Amino acid sequence: MSRLYDFHGGIHPPQHKDAATAWPIQPLPLPPQLYIALAQSVGNAARPTVSVGQQVLKGQQLAQLDGRLSAAVHAPTSGTITAIGPHPFAHPSGLPVETITLQPDGLDSWQPRSPLAWQDASPAQLRSHLQDMGVVGLGGAVFPTHLKLAASPLATLVVNGAECEPFISCDDMLMRERAAGIVDGIRIAAHALQAGQVLIGIEDNKPQAIAAMQAACAGTPYRVVTIPTKYPSGGAKQLIRILTGIEVPHGTRATDLGVQCLNVGTLYAMARAVLHGEPLLSRIVTVTGAVAHAANYEVAIGTPLAWLLQQAGIADTQAEVIMGGPMMGITLPDLHAGLPKAGNCLIAKSAALFPPRPPEQACIRCGDCASVCPAQLQPMDLFWFAKSRNFGKAQERHLFDCIECGACSYVCPSQIPLVDYYRFAKSEIWAAERDKKNASLARQRHAFRQFRIERDKSEKAARLAARAAEQAAKLATQAANPAAASAAPAASGMDDAKKAAIAAALARAAAQKEAKPLSEQHTSGLDDAKQAAIQAAMARAAARKAAADAAKAADAANPDSPPAATPAQTGMDDAKRAAVEAAMARATARKAAAQAQKDASE
Amino acid sequence: MNTLLLALLVMVALALLLGAVLGYASIRFKVDADPLVDKIDDILPQTQCGQCGHPGCRPYAQALASGEEDINKCPPGGEDGIHKLAELLGVDFKPFDAGAAQPKPKAVALIDEATCIGCTLCIQACPVDAILGSAKQMHTIIASECTGCELCLAPCPVDCIRMIPQGTDLTNWKWRYPTIPIKAVKP
Numbered sequence: 001m002s003r004l005y006d007f008h009g010g011i012h013p014p015q016h017k018d019a020a021t022a023w024p025i026q027p028l029p030l031p032p033q034l035y036i037a038l039a040q041s042v043g044n045a046a047r048p049t050v051s052v053g054q055q056v057l058k059g060q061q062l063a064q065l066d067g068r069l070s071a072a073v074h075a076p077t078s079g080t081i082t083a084i085g086p087h088p089f090a091h092p093s094g095l096p097v098e099t100i101t102l103q104p105d106g107l108d109s110w111q112p113r114s115p116l117a118w119q120d121a122s123p124a125q126l127r128s129h130l131q132d133m134g135v136v137g138l139g140g141a142v143f144p145t146h147l148k149l150a151a152s153p154l155a156t157l158v159v160n161g162a163e164c165e166p167f168i169s170c171d172d173m174l175m176r177e178r179a180a181g182i183v184d185g186i187r188i189a190a191h192a193l194q195a196g197q198v199l200i201g202i203e204d205n206k207p208q209a210i211a212a213m214q215a216a217c218a219g220t221p222y223r224v225v226t227i228p229t230k231y232p233s234g235g236a237k238q239l240i241r242i243l244t245g246i247e248v249p250h251g252t253r254a255t256d257l258g259v260q261c262l263n264v265g266t267l268y269a270m271a272r273a274v275l276h277g278e279p280l281l282s283r284i285v286t287v288t289g290a291v292a293h294a295a296n297y298e299v300a301i302g303t304p305l306a307w308l309l310q311q312a313g314i315a316d317t318q319a320e321v322i323m324g325g326p327m328m329g330i331t332l333p334d335l336h337a338g339l340p341k342a343g344n345c346l347i348a349k350s351a352a353l354f355p356p357r358p359p360e361q362a363c364i365r366c367g368d369c370a371s372v373c374p375a376q377l378q379p380m381d382l383f384w385f386a387k388s389r390n391f392g393k394a395q396e397r398h399l400f401d402c403i404e405c406g407a408c409s410y411v412c413p414s415q416i417p418l419v420d421y422y423r424f425a426k427s428e429i430w431a432a433e434r435d436k437k438n439a440s441l442a443r444q445r446h447a448f449r450q451f452r453i454e455r456d457k458s459e460k461a462a463r464l465a466a467r468a469a470e471q472a473a474k475l476a477t478q479a480a481n482p483a484a485a486s487a488a489p490a491a492s493g494m495d496d497a498k499k500a501a502i503a504a505a506l507a508r509a510a511a512q513k514e515a516k517p518l519s520e521q522h523t524s525g526l527d528d529a530k531q532a533a534i535q536a537a538m539a540r541a542a543a544r545k546a547a548a549d550a551a552k553a554a555d556a557a558n559p560d561s562p563p564a565a566t567p568a569q570t571g572m573d574d575a576k577r578a579a580v581e582a583a584m585a586r587a588t589a590r591k592a593a594a595q596a597q598k599d600a601s602e
Numbered sequence: 603m604n605t606l607l608l609a610l611l612v613m614v615a616l617a618l619l620l621g622a623v624l625g626y627a628s629i630r631f632k633v634d635a636d637p638l639v640d641k642i643d644d645i646l647p648q649t650q651c652g653q654c655g656h657p658g659c660r661p662y663a664q665a666l667a668s669g670e671e672d673i674n675k676c677p678p679g680g681e682d683g684i685h686k687l688a689e690l691l692g693v694d695f696k697p698f699d700a701g702a703a704q705p706k707p708k709a710v711a712l713i714d715e716a717t718c719i720g721c722t723l724c725i726q727a728c729p730v731d732a733i734l735g736s737a738k739q740m741h742t743i744i745a746s747e748c749t750g751c752e753l754c755l756a757p758c759p760v761d762c763i764r765m766i767p768q769g770t771d772l773t774n775w776k777w778r779y780p781t782i783p784i785k786a787v788k789p
Contacts, residue, residue, distance in 0.1 A: 039772060093775040359782050420780040427776040434774070439648035442749045445730040446650045446658060580719055583760040591756075 002225070005245040007238045009372040010230040011407045013327070015205060016353070017169045019294040020286045025173050026297045028311055030077055034102040034302035035338030036062060037089050041136040042143050043069030048100060054081045057111035059279050062100050065131060071144045072134040074279040076300035079104040090305065090323050090340050094333030102302065113277030123152060123192050126274070133273035134280045134341075139234075139263035140324060142342045145270060148260060153194035155258035158243055159186060159267065161202040161209065162227065162234035165325030168345040170284040171264050173296040175202070175209035178268055179216035185267030186222055188274050193260060198222040199243045200264075205229045231327065232405040236261040238374050250401055265344075285343055287312040290319055290350035302338035305346065309335065314348050322347040326354070327406035361414040369408035369418060375401045379408040383418050386425035391432070394425050402426075469504035538595075638667045645686045649678045650729035651751030653703050658729065666691065674698050678750070680705045709765040710748045711755070715740050717762035724754035724763060 039045035046063035050056060056075040063073040080103045087099035116129045127146035137143045139160060159182075163171040175182060190198050200217070202210050204226045213224045227233055227242050237248045240259050248254050254261060265283065272278040281301060285308070288294040292313025299308060309321065322329040323343050347353075369379035377398055385394035399422060408418045642663035649659070654675035656662040665671035666687065673687040674696040681697070688695045698704055713724075713733075720738040732748045735741030743763075755763050768774075 089772075091772060091775075092777075093770070093772065095770060095772060095775060097772060360780075417780050420777070423777040424779050431774065431776055435647070438749075439646075441747070442648040442650065442730050443643070443659070445732070445747060446648065449729065449731050576716075580717060580760055583717055583762070587759055587761040590761075 002223075003245075004225070004227060005242055007233070007241045007374050008376045009374045009407060010232065010238075011372050011410055012229070013166050013231055013410060015229075016167045016288070017172070017205070020167075020288045020296055021169045021172060023293075023295040025177055025284060026293075026295045028297050028299055028303070028308070030104045030106065030108070030300070031303045031307045032103075033082075033304060034076055034079075034104065034300060035087050035304060035336070036073055036076070036100045036102060036302035037087070037338060037340060038063050038073060038098045038100065039089070040073055040134070040142065040301070040341045041071040042141065043067065043071075045098060046070060046073045048084055048098075050081050050084075050100070052081055052084055055079075055105075056081060056102070058108055059111045059113065059277075059281065061132075061279075062102075069144060069147070071136050071146075072132055072279070073100070074134055074281060075102060076281040076302055077102070077104045078107050078109045088334035088337045090330075090332055090337040090343060092330040092333065099338065100302075115277040116274045118188050118191065118274045123149065126188070126192050130270060130273060133278075135266065135269050135273050136280065136341050137263055138265035138269060138283055138341065138344065140328070140342055140344060142340075145262075145266055148262065149189065149192045151255035151260055152192065153196075154255070154260055155196045156244055156260075157186070157190055157193055157195035157198045158236075158240055158259060158261040159198060159200040159222075159264060160234060160236065160239055160261055161200055161206075161213065161264045162239055163206070164203060164229070164231045164234035165327050165345075166231075167288050167347050168286050168325050169288075170286045170296050170344050172206045172209050173286075174268060174284050175206070175264055176212050179209075179212040181268045181271050182213070182264050183216045183220065183222065184275060185269075185271035187220075188270055189262055189267060190222075195260075200224045201227050201233075201239050201243050203227055203229045203233060231407065232374055232403070235374060235403050235405060237403070250398055280341060283339075283341065283343070285339065286345040287348075288345070289322075289347035289353055290315045291348050299339055301341055304335070305332065305337055305339060305343075306335035308339065309346060309348060312346075316348070316350070320349040322349065327410065328404060357417070358415045360416050363414055363416060366413060368411045368413065372407040372411050374405060374407065375403055377402060379418055382425075383416065383421050386421040389425075389428070391425055391429050395429060399425055399429070465504070465508050469508075472504070472506055636664075636667055639663045641690055642666050642687065645679070645683060645690065646676060647678045647683065647749075649749040649751045651678060651749070651753060652729075653677050672696060675702075677703045677705045707767050709750045709767045710745050711743045711750065711752070712745075712764050712766045713741055713743055714762040714764065715742065717760050719760055721759055723757040723759065727753045727757045729753060 038048065044066040047066050048063045050060075050062050056062065056078060058075060058078045060075045061072055062075050062081075065072055081100060082103045083099075083101040085098065086096035087101065088094065089097040089099070091097075116126065118126055121129070127149055130149070131144065131146040135145045137145060137148070161171055161175055163169070186198055186200075189195070198221065200213055200222060202213065202224060204210075210224060210226055217224055225243055227239075232238055233242055236254065240254055240261060241247055244259060246254075246257050246259060248257060248259075269280045269283075273280065282298055283301065284296050285299045286294075286296050287308060291309065292315065294312065297308070297312070305321070305323075306317075310317075321332050321335060323332050323346055324330060325345060326347060329345070329347070363380055363383060365380055367380065369383075370377070373379055375398075379402075381397050382394055382399055382402065385391070385397065386399070391399075402422050404419050404422060406419050409416065409420075412418060639660070640663075643660050646659040646663060652658065654662045654671070656665060656671075662671065662676065666673065673691065673693060674684050676683055677698065679687075684697070685695055687693075711732075718735075718740050720735060720740060722735065722737050722741070724741060725733045725735060729751060730747055730749055732744045733741055733754065734744060750765065752765060755765070
């Protein structure tokens with residue numbers, strides 16, 4: 001037994017896990033509709049490859065990757081695509097996202113599956129297979145898994161079975177019932193990553209899962225490590241610290257230190273994808289809280305959350321529902337959304353389980369938050385700076401090392417929703433960075449445009465000068481020719497090149513002389529009053545012209561008048577021409593009116 | 603007398619030496635551009651819209667650096683921008699003039715392609731080359747490059763360009779400032 005390490009802080013909230021772990025994983029019938037959002041993972045949303053009305057088979061690709069940081073989306077069952085368009089999404093904003101609606105046909109017929117011979121496959125082949133199968137991290141962050149397998153060779157692979165957050169038990173049940181599948185996944189990942197050792201961390205409040213995993217790991221070099229129950233030991237950095245003693249410093253990734261962390265659910269999905277050719281079509285979801293049948297359900301991706309809660313016997317259909325755990329989860333604004341790949345747990349709130357949070361009071365700087373912060377930050381300082389919108393200072397205090405675990409909000413005696421302030425500050429900083437990036441792009445493009453205009457101008461001037469020089473040279477040779485013909489050998493002393501150079505210089509001088517009066521003309525003379533008068537006259541003329549144009553446009557639009565007037569213009573049809581002319585007339589009249597008004601006001 | 607002369611010589615030699623060092627440094631470490639202009643330019647939103655009365659953001663930054671212009675002339679920068687400029691330049695915050703242009707939500711231009719006659723006037727007006735097209739061909743806006751400066755609206759002879767306000771989606775959605783929900787109290 002190797003030594004275990006401890007991470008800073010942490011809390012021990014009530015577990016509330018027993019209600020859902022009393023039952024084995026429950027299968028569910030197919031829902032009447034599936035709403036499969038295209039933005040299932042971190043990164044770009046996938047691009048649909050199917051069209052409305054198309055019949056699809058179970059496992060068929062519905063949307064393909066868009067770039068490296070993206071994962072494919074598949075049909076969880078066979079049926080018909082009935083819509084592709086915006087639909088509510090399981091996100092705190094409640095904003096609709098592009099979603100594929102699938103009407104199941106009830107046959108659940110598979111498309112041909114193609115497993116991957118992973119032992120012979122190269123790591124790149126394995127990664128592209130996982131990307132095509134839409135495997136993403138099921139621990140909550142939905143980071144595409146193929147990107148996590150790129151860091152080989154690796155000293156330690158940490159398998160995350162800690163599941164530290166209250167209420168959630170989907171990983172616990174998966175380990176109890178499908179330990180062999182998880183170990184298959186570990187085998188594949190360890191092979192791809194060339195991992196030196198594999199450590200499986202499970203909290204000691206899951207004895208059955210530990211026993212099942214130990215039995216499945218018998219005869220393998222993988223070690224199941226029982227760790228003390230403490231929130232948030234399931235955070236990647238915290239679990240790595242507990243199992244290996246390595247602290248991942250600020251600005252460093254765990255893979256830089258030779259450690260990678262994968263969730264048990266992800267490994268199971270990886271095993272299904274590689275050994276059976278099954279894309280990620282369903283996941284285990286803990287449905288608990290104020291429901292009649294709290295349990296872990298195997299749910300197809302895209303299942304409407306309201307329907308899922310009904311199946312679990314939700315008591316109060318108006319109750320607020322949390323997706324994720326009570327510490328880090330989000331309150332869902334719209335239950336019509338389909339289950340996303342990230343949805344590990346649904347908790348129906350009740351007043352008994354979640355008494356309303358008392359109103360926020362002033363920070364008394366007691367320091368309780370700092371003593372529980374697993375990232376060893378100073379939450380009261382971050383709160384202070386986030387509240388006063390002093391984001392630069394918050395960033396200096398390493399706001400972005402905050403994992404939003406909620407331990408500080410949990411212990412705060414003033415009931416300050418600290419994490420809400422950090423999320424607010426983070427999204428404001430991201431927005432500012434986006435603006436900054438756009439601004440620097442605009443600056444570059446503007447600078448290039450100015451450079452281009454200057455360059456075009458100088459090129460044009462050079463062209464004109466060259467042409468003038470050519471002309472001058474021609475004249476010079478014409479003049480010199482008769483002289484040469486009259487046999488004057490002295491003239492040959494001046495060779496052609498020199499002659500051309502002189503001619504060019506003359507031409508340049510001429511061009512300069514010509515350019516000067518023009519620019520002077522522009523800048524000099526014309527006092528303001530005169531200019532205004534000219535402008536007014538121009539405006540009057542424009543208005544007159546606009547009126548004439550309008551009349552002409554009206555004529556053109558009039559079907560009685562014969563179109564014989566312009567037989568040459570056959571390209572544009574009359575209707576469009578009339579529309580364009582009318583639009584032009586309108587625009588000119590408007591501009592003339594605006595100009596006249598301006599002149600009048602001046 | 604000798605001591606006095608020596609002291610004088612030493613002081614003169616020192617002055618010459620230090621003067622030479624300073625003179626060399628002023629040539630060797632010469633700062634070409636005013637760094638303040640760059641700092642101001644960093645704050646400005648780079649829409650290049652000319653609403654400040656200057657032909658672009660950098661000329662406005664130069665005017666600000668030389669103290670010729672007020673800090674409240676940039677509507678796209680918003681009040682945040684004025685606050686930042688006030689902090690950088692050490693002057694008091696100044697709200698937008700009542701009659702002047704006010705900040706408005708970010709928008710992106712859109713060309714009605716059925717009406718566009720391909721006159722290229724908007725292409726010449728665009729300060730960031732965000733319009734694609736050529737003579738007598740339909741033009742279109744590259745939305746990701748458009749700064750929403752509205753400079754293309756005026757030259758269009760057929761009024762076929764509209765500004766489309768940018769909505770919120772998952773990529774630019776922001777968490778709100780935490781507030782205490784207000785509940786109706788029964789009388």
